[in-house]
Amino acid sequence: MSKVKLALEQKKNGMYYNNRVILPFKCEFLKIIFENKIITDFSSNNHNVEIIEHDYFTDIYFKNYKDIQNEFSKYEPIKLIVCEKDENIFDFNNHIKLLLYIEDEHMIKIETPDENQIIID
């Protein structure tokens, strides 16, 4: 299974094509912060995102945007709060905060926030 922590350890990058973000792991999503929109509804009838899991990676489609590259500056990330598939989601210590920076050539740099960056759970 492709785990979040492993992807971070191995410094794996994600990818994006227009409004599709491809993450090199599978996880449980708790919160996605896209600019100033806090997305917590991942049910099938939500209008913001569609998440599709594959064997080794996960797709997130941001339905309201044509191209996410136009929405972010180089200092502005998409923020995620996720949990590993096999860990207890109810334990806040297992929640992992991630920052996705949109780079050139379809690349997404995945980082965890440093002490200066804030993501409220």
Add this chain to the structure above:
Amino acid sequence: MKNFLIILSIFGFIIFYYNSVNAETIDKTEVKISKIEKHSEHNIFENPPSPYMVIPFIVLLLMISTGPLFYRHFWEHNYPKISIALGSITVIYYLFFFNDSLSLLHTLTEYISFIALLTSLFVASGGILIRVEKKSTPFLNVVILLIGAIISNLIGTTGASMLLIRPYIRINRDRIKPYHIIFFIFIVSNIGGGLTPIGDPPLFLGFLKGIEFFWVIRHVWHIWLITIFIVLSIFFIIDTVNYKKTKPTDKEYSGKIEIKGKKNFLYLLIIIISVFIDPAVLNWVPSLEPLPFGIREIIMFSVAFISYKKADKEALKGNEFDFEPIKEVAFLFVGIFATMIPALQLVAYETRMYGAKLTADIFYWGTGILSSLLDNAPTYLNFLSAAMGKFGLNIDNFQHVKEFETHDPIYLMAISVGAVFFGAMTYIGNGPNFMVKSISESSGIKLPSFFGYVVKYSVPILIPVFTLIWYLFFYGRG
């Protein structure tokens, strides 16, 4: 942004060209009084613009108010085009039908000064990252908000909000609630900036029109102090209740205050000093007329450019620096400044006839209520124009503004306090409100809706405070 500069340059060139043609005509008549005075007197009081020309201004303000709330996606992608298109209607009318290029040139000059100040403060403060390693307590929060209120008079409510909102969220991250952010908007993003023209955009517009720099602080400091004291006291009580409910943690705090990008304080100082580098303030400063900008604006834009290029990258990353907020202000205000010209002139024309009925109460509540719902900067100018019109004075005449500020200060006090304080009533009342909301939400904090903000916070907290201020300082006066 490049497109914006191209459009602005084209408009600037057309206005500049038409103004040169007009100037030649006026010189030939050998009229001794100043060109601007003669032309604007003629336009406003003898031949006012068509009342229909107020429509683009009203449409733009309504769209600014409703766009981010009700048709956000459309608004986010189209506001530059809408603003430019509505502004163009006024420009075309003034150039080709009303034959008043001087009002346009005058407005373009003010717009460039306005945007130069906001851009430079925004960029320079965006390169400073403050980290405070202290435990969140009600007292510490009050201190931060008070510091924010004071420095917003030095670096603007926009600059102070940019500088302090993230450290404030970081300190409170373990017990943050929406009221923390809303009181920040009340105090740092609005009321705090009520003492100097740098503090809040409406006061800076007043300064550009000719109001003396220290006029506001001299006349309003006691109102500011009482309001800040009351609002901070309410915050302290609410925060103390919340603090007592919070589970104690064994987390240790070093007490350290770390600042990245310290050199940007120097840039901020240069920007503040440059506000005074104006031929109207210091007579040794050369004027670059007929160009629609001066040495001050050149310094401000240069500082913005240098401070961004030389900024501490970690500070920019920590602040998630983005030009979008200032781009939004630049586009929206180019439309506001242009469409506002006929509105200001008509207000002055109308109030000269009905001025006797206008009291300080009306100016306080009128400026205040409209500043809550519309942007407070254009509201301030419209009411200033109305108050001056009451005495047969014209807002576009520098000498008239000087005369007005000494005539009876109660009106200018009411308008200044109303515009700045009531900007806190809604998310759309003042530029930084939306910026703080946006930064807080991008940090994961869920804030109340537009109406939730008004019903839960503004009405129960601010309205009683503002009513008290009205009763103490403006009731039955003027």
